[in-house]
Amino acid sequence: MEKEIVKNPIxxxxxxxxxxxxxxAIDALSLKVDRQKVTTLIGPSGCGKSTFLRALNRMNDFIESFRxxxxxxxxxxxxxxxxxxPVQIRLRVGMVFQSPNPFPKSIFENIALGPRLNGYKGDLEELVVSSLKRAYLWDEVKDKLKENAYSLSGGQQQRLCIARAIAMQPDVLLMDEPTSALDPISTAKIEELILELQEKYxxxxxxxxMQQASRIGSxxxxxxxxxxxxxxxxxxxxTSPSEKMTEEYITGRFG
Ligand SMILES: Nc1ncnc2c1ncn2[C@@H]1O[C@H](COP(=O)(O)OP(=O)(O)OP(=O)(O)O)[C@@H](O)[C@H]1O
Ligand SMILES: [Mg+2]
Structure with missing residues (x-):
């Protein structure tokens, strides 16, 4: 019998x-995602990680051959x-991509645009500030909110994209290799941020x-x-995977 690892899944x-x-691309997959935890998806290139991730917020709908x-x-x-x-699903399940993809607009607008288009009724300025604070970016950008987002470093742009996703107040955040384009210091900042974010998301x-997976994953x-x-x-x-293949992968014997 399958043991129950996640008892109260979202x-x-x-x-x-x-x-x-x-x-x-994905074969008979059953999986539960625990709420307010970090679940990491690992495996060699082409094994279906991104396909599965995108299925969780209906991003694959844009691919014609997808079923x-x-x-x-x-x-x-x-x-x-x-x-x-699907639009409602994508509001509840936000996404951050591999390469930072801010809009070619000001730092402020990058955060404010989505909520505004979505008819946000609260104080937009307050939402921008709190989202930037939660993404640990506020101190670095508070004096240049009107500057173009492209003036930020790659790591800052990625935290801006996380702030943008947070501003939509999702329940779930999907991230596809969010640090693979970043330097070690920016990566460490994002990992720290992810660990903080699980208090809410x-x-x-x-x-x-693999180090990243073991550092941040529950x-x-x-x-x-x-x-x-x-x-x-x-x-x-x-530490003690049940499957030989898992062990071989995490110890770098293939991939
Ligand atoms: N848009 C697409 N159209 C057709 N086939 C695709 C498409 N996207 C992915 N695939 C195929 O689905 C399989 C899984 O790809 P996917 O991108 O999900 O893998 P991945 O685990 O994310 O790989 P990587 O680690 O390289 O990002 C691969 O065989 C890939 O060629
Ligand atoms: Mg992928």
Missing amino acids: ITCENVDIFYGNVK ISGRILLEGEDIYGPQTD TIVIVTHN YTAFFYQGRLIEFDKTSKIF
């Missing part, structure tokens, strides 16, 4: 298959259900960096060729 995936045309079966429940609601509005993050899922090979507490995965 996301439950049941027997999910994902295809691009005739190619199966999914099985169920993904967010707080019990089938996110691919006929009544479900559920985070699912893809990483190729849970780790190891993927191989579209299958979930092993899922467990991160401490268990990195």
